[in-house]
Amino acid sequence: MxxxxxxxxxxxxxxxxxxxxxxxxxxxxxxxxxxxxxxxxxxxxxxxxxxxxxxxxxxxxxxxxxxxxxxxxxxxxxxxxxxxxxxxxxxxxxxxxxxxxxxxxxxxxxxxxxxxxxxxxxxxxxxxxxxxxxxxxxxxxxxxxxxxxxxxxxxxxxxxxxxxxxxxxxxxxxxxxxxxxxxxxxxxxxxxxxxxxxxxxxxxxxxxLDALKINAKLSIQQFSRQWDQQLPRLESAMAELKSQQSVISHWEQIVQGNVNIPPTADIIRDKRALSPGMLELRAILPVAERTFNTLLGLEEAYNQGFADGPFQSGNYRNAADFYSSFSGDKEEVRDMLARARYLMRVYSVLDGSAGGGMPSSNAPDIMSTPSF
Structure with a gap:
């Protein structure tokens, strides 16, 4: 070591x-x-x-x-x-x-x-x-x-x-x-x-860990379904923001101190351009990040053989089928989540310049998600 x-x-x-x-x-x-x-x-x-x-x-x-x-x-x-x-x-x-x-x-x-x-x-x-x-x-x-x-x-x-x-x-x-x-x-x-x-x-x-082992297959099945719903929303929000890359790049230059803050009219214009993607990102990022990290934790139980057997429903035959797909995308998703958090920070500077409040980091309501 x-x-x-x-x-x-x-x-x-x-x-x-x-x-x-x-x-x-x-x-x-x-x-x-x-x-x-x-x-x-x-x-x-x-x-x-x-x-x-x-x-x-x-x-x-x-x-x-x-x-x-x-x-x-x-x-x-x-x-x-x-x-x-x-x-x-x-x-x-x-x-x-x-x-x-x-x-x-x-x-x-x-x-x-x-x-x-x-x-x-x-x-x-x-x-x-x-x-x-x-x-x-x-x-x-x-x-x-x-x-x-x-x-x-x-x-x-x-x-x-x-x-x-x-x-x-x-x-x-x-x-x-x-x-x-x-x-x-x-x-x-x-x-x-x-x-x-x-x-x-x-x-x-x-x-x-004992509870995780007992319920690993069911938990992976449930969270894999959530992930299949959340990942497209996260990708959609990021794609929307990427379509406004020129605005984002300009504000990156501002927060790096290379460019002065523009007039109020330009700030409002830029905020309107980024708002659709940012509103969706603020809604999906906390829950997607939570589900992603939960599936990372469940992967350990899967690797130890505690999730054998077929899934009863969903897009995957079993845990092996899901993690084959999940593992292939893991690094790309990690990068996307890191980028998403950074864009939230850049937007907070824009929002503050416009006189708005900082975007909140509301934690997801775990009462609405399945238990183990």
């Missing part, structure tokens, strides 16, 4: 503005091993450049493979925070611009597990981890967030406390109490002795 460690202390100044190219490093990779990928501004950084010392910017996506692990020393919203990215994990983060009344950093988990140690925050700073079904808010603490393939979530806190919310219910996870969100978005608290947290995490992961 290829293991590399950065021993020197890292202290960087975070400077985040609405101009994407002007963003300074929000963090730095201080340790990594195995397969680790980083996407930035809609494309993946060359693997040979993903190494210790790589500066991480707001909205970068970090992904680890089966043997992957990374540690990122963060400076958003303030220095002193560390994020440990476990194997088979994917996340990106967003941060409020410097000078905003409140500095908010949000980690959007797509799959896997994160361990975070958050430095002390001021009254105007906040730190959140968000999944499809829950939001975890912290003030300065050490905690773990595990997400299973069925999108269940476990929050464990060795030190401090984490406000964990799903729907209208809020639970305070702290030493002695863990928060668990099931695959129907129901949150509950469980009393666990602080010294048993790691054992309970392993136990919980085992339970979720």
């Amino acid at each position: 290829n293991t590399r460690r950065l021993f020197s202390a890292v202290t960087l100044l975070l400077v985040i503005t609405f101009v994407i190219s002007a963003e300074s490093a929000a963090g730095i990779i201080s340790y990594l091993e195995g397969s680790v990928q980083v996407s930035r501004n809609g494309s993946y950084i060359s693997p040979r450049n993903v190494d210790i010392g790589l500066k991480i910017e707001a909205s970068d996506t970090i992904e680890t493979g089966p043997d992957g692990y990374a540690e990122v020393e963060m400076n958003a919203p303030s220095a002193g925070s560390i994020v440990k990215v476990r194997s088979n994990s994917s996340f990106y983060f967003e941060s409020s611009p410097e000078g905003a009344p409140r500095r908010e950093t949000i980690f959007q988990m797509l799959r896997g597990a994160l361990s975070l140690k958050v430095g002390r925050l001021s009254s105007r700073e906040s730190y959140k981890v968000q999944t499809d079904s829950a939001v975890m808010a912290v003030r300065g603490t050490e905690f773990n967030v595990d997400m299973s393939a069925d999108r269940s979530v476990l929050v464990t806190v060795p030190e401090g406390h984490v406000e964990s919310k799903s729907g209208r219910t809020t639970i305070m996870a702290q030493p002695g109490t863990v928060a668990a969100v099931d695959n129907n978005a129901q949150i509950s608290s469980i009393k666990i002795a602080p010294e048993d947290i790691n054992l309970y995490r392993q136990y919980w992961q085992g339970l979720r």
Whole structure:
């Protein structure tokens, strides 16, 4: 296993503005091993450049493979925070611009597990981890967030406390109490002795894996049907935006600081040109991203032989038939999702220039999706 460690202390100044190219490093990779990928501004950084010392910017996506692990020393919203990215994990983060009344950093988990140690925050700073079904808010603490393939979530806190919310219910996870969100978005608290947290995490992961094995074939069948409906919508939205590539390219130049912001009339014209594709993208991107990452998680169960047998309905004979198709498109879809997130950022600059609000990153309603 290829293991590399950065021993020197890292202290960087975070400077985040609405101009994407002007963003300074929000963090730095201080340790990594195995397969680790980083996407930035809609494309993946060359693997040979993903190494210790790589500066991480707001909205970068970090992904680890089966043997992957990374540690990122963060400076958003303030220095002193560390994020440990476990194997088979994917996340990106967003941060409020410097000078905003409140500095908010949000980690959007797509799959896997994160361990975070958050430095002390001021009254105007906040730190959140968000999944499809829950939001975890912290003030300065050490905690773990595990997400299973069925999108269940476990929050464990060795030190401090984490406000964990799903729907209208809020639970305070702290030493002695863990928060668990099931695959129907129901949150509950469980009393666990602080010294048993790691054992309970392993136990919980085992339970979720057992449930996954039992229901793997049905789950793959259900999510493959969803994917067949969502992928064409995602492709259609991206095709619509590509038809306005000249507008997008112009705004990419603006956010890179190469071109001045145009007059209001031109901004409104450009917003109208991009709105049809962007509205569809905002609607489909969260659910498509969720389904894609769920199918990645289910692929492990399939590879272990827990999804044998014919499908009862749908476009595929069985799981092997589906994953033969899915695997062939996987890298192209990953690139498309990275590009889609980047276009959302570019549009947010246009929208802000027009006096509109930032596009929201509404998580999909998992209550409307099938359970495992």
